[in-house]
Amino acid sequence: MKSKLIIPWENRPDGSNDIMWRYSKNPVVGRYDIPSSNSIFNSAVVPFEDGFAGVFRCDNKSVQMNIFAGFSKDGIHWEINHDPIEMVAGNTSMIDSDYKYDPRVCWIEDRYWVTWCNGYHGPTIGIAYTYDFKTFHQCENAFLPFNRNGVLFPEKIDGKYAMLSRPSDNGHTPFGDIYISYSPDMKYWGEHRCVMKVADFTKSAWQCTKIGAGSVPIKTAEGWLLFYHGVINTCNGFRYSMGAALLDLENPDKVLYRSQDYLLAPAAPYELAGDVPNVVFPCAALTDDDKVTVYYGAADTVVGISFGYISEIIEHLKQKSL
Amino acid sequence: MKSKLIIPWENRPDGSNDIMWRYSKNPVVGRYDIPSSNSIFNSAVVPFEDGFAGVFRCDNKSVQMNIFAGFSKDGIHWEINHDPIEMVAGNTSMIDSDYKYDPRVCWIEDRYWVTWCNGYHGPTIGIAYTYDFKTFHQCENAFLPFNRNGVLFPEKIDGKYAMLSRPSDNGHTPFGDIYISYSPDMKYWGEHRCVMKVADFTKSAWQCTKIGAGSVPIKTAEGWLLFYHGVINTCNGFRYSMGAALLDLENPDKVLYRSQDYLLAPAAPYELAGDVPNVVFPCAALTDDDKVTVYYGAADTVVGISFGYISEIIEHLKQKSL
Amino acid sequence: MKSKLIIPWENRPDGSNDIMWRYSKNPVVGRYDIPSSNSIFNSAVVPFEDGFAGVFRCDNKSVQMNIFAGFSKDGIHWEINHDPIEMVAGNTSMIDSDYKYDPRVCWIEDRYWVTWCNGYHGPTIGIAYTYDFKTFHQCENAFLPFNRNGVLFPEKIDGKYAMLSRPSDNGHTPFGDIYISYSPDMKYWGEHRCVMKVADFTKSAWQCTKIGAGSVPIKTAEGWLLFYHGVINTCNGFRYSMGAALLDLENPDKVLYRSQDYLLAPAAPYELAGDVPNVVFPCAALTDDDKVTVYYGAADTVVGISFGYISEIIEHLKQKSL
Amino acid sequence: MKSKLIIPWENRPDGSNDIMWRYSKNPVVGRYDIPSSNSIFNSAVVPFEDGFAGVFRCDNKSVQMNIFAGFSKDGIHWEINHDPIEMVAGNTSMIDSDYKYDPRVCWIEDRYWVTWCNGYHGPTIGIAYTYDFKTFHQCENAFLPFNRNGVLFPEKIDGKYAMLSRPSDNGHTPFGDIYISYSPDMKYWGEHRCVMKVADFTKSAWQCTKIGAGSVPIKTAEGWLLFYHGVINTCNGFRYSMGAALLDLENPDKVLYRSQDYLLAPAAPYELAGDVPNVVFPCAALTDDDKVTVYYGAADTVVGISFGYISEIIEHLKQKSL
């Protein structure tokens, strides 16, 4: 889309050896940044025209969950629409939702596809496409309930669309693994395969309760680079951290490497306290050559960003893979 | 398939006003009817050649769950193979299963399709087809985990295969509604719609915890007649009973009538006691003009049959529909 | 009311040392004794005219719970109305119920009072009075939800109506003690006192999970004799047994003696198997001098009776009191 | 009582559009403000003599819960007694409590009535009256256990005292609706009616788990204005927020309008962290013409205040009512 994109960026702080590091001015989106909002978090951004567009989860002061379009020149300062996205019919006429949350956005071929957790008798994966972030065409839900964290691949694989997702239950879901499914047409889905499961408690406890795909996989020479979240169930609740995995380019249900160490875990004040304390939840990534900027929801309240170098992340995965 | 079929039958007992009644010589399949079995129940039968064939859930004495082919001249006396069904590749090469249980069998166009609860990282819906009950071709699982009680329609609807199922979790699942999904090719599935949900406790408590499709829907002039199970969670566990619903012929996600009263609930000794007490679980139905014979698992231990007249059942549904 | 009442009776079986013993022809009411019923149990009877009247819990085949009037000459053979009791307004116009179950009946001064578990945003205690078991006048619910097992005393105490009850929650309630409350007018209730609590597991495990009043207390020279149920939570569910307590005549929140041993626990086939296995649940008692006949629900399915001598029961309580 | 009362007040911050806003110097009572205290929160204040009096929940360093009288000239700076309130007999001699917490205070006719969560075999509603905040006369508990959040109306309704409450269980209670009950004499209670229930998750998720009355209802020309709390059960625990409802003046079980949006939700540091993170719990309100100052417990640790205009709050309710 864009010839040369300037993504948000800040160099690694002096003295830090961290593979990924936070933006010093986090959060980039505050909880009250639109008049109706109680919190803005778990949101997705992509390059768009001469800047960036995004789809944002804004819970309002009734704590109704919905998704909103937003725009930015620099990826840091955002103008988010005050009204949620209104859908028009795509490949279905069934476009009602009880709620929408945790969007991802993915450019494939000629348009942007939005996936989100869609309320249809419980959570499942909603799909819509847009060309302009003004008109959104809602399609059939990908799966039966209950499902969350549906993330598309940015190109077809062996001629078919591919989506990661995490089968769930209808509550807070104390389990969850990442699967891949394929579709010839974005309407019917099959060839479901398990991609990766929670880690053993003794091997990598931060991801021993559930895991879920985060950002749209980034194509690299060595494989699809996926940022994902992992959860540990402490005696005081779920703690969400961020890791990465490298999936095989041709057979993305094959995991080449996967984080044993987390890349980012709740430690900053806006991650430790908020509507849901101790949450780092990646939903999108921007790249500029080797640089990658990951957008993540913090404490289910605000949006933060973090930075890294793709080559370093992959090298790190290779050196300490689960 | 068959010009004139003689199904198992016994007239309504004198003095009974029941819409459906049990076979006086139940159970028709006992728990130890093959050498390896701990229990045989939740099994499906269809007309086949000059008699009947079936796919039986036989848990062995390790309490491993698997499905076995069986044959009968009269639908009452069964020869069940001593070895479980071995699958060959159908539209997929992924034909391993951690376990198989609760089969259904459905003739569509030119072959028999078997669906069952298939163990692939948890329960989901397995699919296979056979022409002869000797060679079974396993296909892609219909859905992501977790799912149970996948039941096919006996003909395509609007050019597509249609399947009922009940999204579940990975345990004993204290919830569950019936959905329908469509497929152009028995490989990719979509257009998921909620068909019917659990009943309100005060309206029909026997089906207030979860429900699941039972037998292959029977095409009648008035709609698809579906036998299904409903569950109430008493202080001493789940109690499974049987009801029926009439679905719209063209839009089977539309429920025309549905049991408020159960048609059969645990009351016979072999239903009240066994590996799981208080279970009546329908999986198949045979018809002969107006007569219908329903096969059901009893107490997760044996197979019983019950009888009724389709016209009476539909009339009953009309008169007392939920 | 009655000069000389002939209650159902059968002498203690030869060789038995049991304080109470079952009727040899139990159950006296079967699960299908009216056309609509799935089960008839947990029901109350009183002397009425030249025989007996009763209020019966009949769950229908939708498993809707309701109460029905019934009549008997001998207390064993019952004619139960096929339609549930219809209420008219008593001291309130709010006479709707989501459900009614587990009735008790108590004669006080000039009329029969019925109490039951009444569905009003959850279970609470419903109250009605009748003179003839034809017209029933529904009154204000005694308490806020959640409550069950409301049992009236057969005369005023210190000028006020008195009711035992068991505060509960909105589910299967894994706890529960017996309280007493008073009312000047059957409309407003107060002076709530704890009467007796569950027993210590090591002292009397059959009543260590919850207890609830059963029959209307019987006035004896030594105190109010109350039959009640106690519950133990085994690894396979709740088990309900019957005990008795003797309450102080003037201060019935004072327990004089109380069963350490149960008087009756599930052991007969109709108590061990049924809709809810392992339930003995007393709801009423008839007396004739020293004889007492206790009506109890069995396995949430049928009604049984058991017999004893009041003097022996009190002596037993004295000798082995908790 | 008071001719002209000067209540704590601070104008709405510049640029704010919030209906209600926090005091900039919150908290007004700190956790260690008396020597024995671990935390002081969920407390009630009223005009008294030439200033204010209050009843404060002070948990001591054994985390025993008790209520303490306190006094203030300005409603901000408080002198709280170092010893808890000692009760004398009111309309009952049963004045022991296992614990006391979450008090409310209400002037009716000639005296102040205090209600609180009283430990009598579990939580129920304790009642006492005082003329001077020195001598407190404890009365009968209003209800059977288990109950919390008992709040009186400041005048009789149709000749009877009226109390809001929330039936509960004996633990952390993952459910709860608001009921009203009436009493002719503050001793016997009846005519229990459900006033308002939790909201549907998709309509107003912040109040979808439980709700409870907060401050004594304020009589306005349009109805009784009630501040209440609502709770959502996140994966990391309960989150308590504040809303308001307008109840019909004559039939206060009729809700005229009710918050869809919360009015105040945990966002300040002293609300996000403390003994129980993420709690805003209103217990009292002072009014001065159109101004209202709401006292609320924050994080089960300290007391904060917030401000608003009654007319604006009512207008807000009308415009966005559940």
Added chain:
Amino acid sequence: MKSKLIIPWENRPDGSNDIMWRYSKNPVVGRYDIPSSNSIFNSAVVPFEDGFAGVFRCDNKSVQMNIFAGFSKDGIHWEINHDPIEMVAGNTSMIDSDYKYDPRVCWIEDRYWVTWCNGYHGPTIGIAYTYDFKTFHQCENAFLPFNRNGVLFPEKIDGKYAMLSRPSDNGHTPFGDIYISYSPDMKYWGEHRCVMKVADFTKSAWQCTKIGAGSVPIKTAEGWLLFYHGVINTCNGFRYSMGAALLDLENPDKVLYRSQDYLLAPAAPYELAGDVPNVVFPCAALTDDDKVTVYYGAADTVVGISFGYISEIIEHLKQKSL
């Protein structure tokens, strides 16, 4: 002890291929076989003098759990003492118990050792010795709470006493594996090793929830033959079945073979219904050359026996080992 012992025995029924089979006159001990008992089950027998002695779990009608001595000439007809065993001090003065249940008896060198589940701040393993089944000397509890199913080896191993046990929790314990511990003196225990764990659900579901040692291991040329129970958690509760394992003679924490199929599972009426339905719980075995008779509790209500040939059982284990 005995030169030639005639143990209870009945040949395999005609036509049966079962490895183990039930006694046709089961149960051998009824629930009311002593005056105080509610149930007699989970009991242990050994050869004694010219017949047999046993220690029986008799729950009384208060459902207090205690152990009783009993005697029999033929192992089938038992005289059980009407009073529970009274302990005298063995190697400790702390001989109080909150309760005693599930005894085992083991002859080592010069005396009989009894182990049982002993109530000391929760369940742990009690130990006592006797020479005559009249005087019992209680010793130190082997372990900290919580533990159940302590079973001694009939001879020292490498100079030390050895005991199997199953660490538990303080409730119904939905988990549990078998460990071995050693002691130089029956007072201090250590060298704890895990012997065998629950089976994978897909391999042997009947033992996938918890397992526990049953009878005293029988020394054979090929190893220690242990009968044990396994549990599956169905939607209607725990189901207990019996299997066997062969442990290495010198290193009994090494499992040579282990049942994949159960040897006996609940199927007889007295196993399917009772105080706890669906329980087969082995506690003792008698041998006569190749014959073995296993005593087991049925439905937590009565005692049954079953038969087999040691050589066949070992052969069966070898052919189908987990």
Added chain:
Amino acid sequence: MKSKLIIPWENRPDGSNDIMWRYSKNPVVGRYDIPSSNSIFNSAVVPFEDGFAGVFRCDNKSVQMNIFAGFSKDGIHWEINHDPIEMVAGNTSMIDSDYKYDPRVCWIEDRYWVTWCNGYHGPTIGIAYTYDFKTFHQCENAFLPFNRNGVLFPEKIDGKYAMLSRPSDNGHTPFGDIYISYSPDMKYWGEHRCVMKVADFTKSAWQCTKIGAGSVPIKTAEGWLLFYHGVINTCNGFRYSMGAALLDLENPDKVLYRSQDYLLAPAAPYELAGDVPNVVFPCAALTDDDKVTVYYGAADTVVGISFGYISEIIEHLKQKSL
């Protein structure tokens, strides 16, 4: 060991009446103080050579739990090894662990003994000894799983080693009391006695859910002074606070005095927020005459210290004992 030790110390802040007070520069060990660490907390220190040594729980960025040796001159500035402790065989060859956490260190006679929560089929108590904090000799686990918080006494009692511990389950353990066990040889353990149990909710709620020994008991003229943690289960999770108990010198299962008030409870920012909010968890104490410095884990993230005078603490216990 040391003639005169200078322990970390800071006088009581002006105006404070607290029995114990925090170091003003807490935390003394930060979460990232070694390169691999995610958090460093729940750690133990002792005098060593001319300064101090310690064993630290450092969870790495995979959230694997392990223990590390560290050294300090002043007890405040620590050099912690970057690699975890490697064990060599002590009195056993079984020295593998699934994980190690929550160490304590105790000097007895001629060496340092380390105890910790050791992963062997679940948590149990691991034991090792060292002379130099370089070579550690791992011994037999003290107990069967499941156990945590094993704390040794610093000298033999009646000729035997003595250890406090808290029997647990295999999860987050919502219960737990402190027991003592004895061993003649650090290999076999017995004579298990219950020392102290959780407090009644109404007496001392901060320790009503579970308690566990903290630091090695300090010998005083009046008894063994033990710092321990207590837990309350709030609606938003477990909250850990610190108290103290005085145990009888000769019979340490006899509690002389015990905290009713906590001595330290989460209130500082680093205690209120972190990986597990609201945790104060004592693991070690240093003494210098009457001064005592307690090391505690804060929020499962960092290490803090607090100060007090032994004489004052004992006096406080005497004046307000549970």
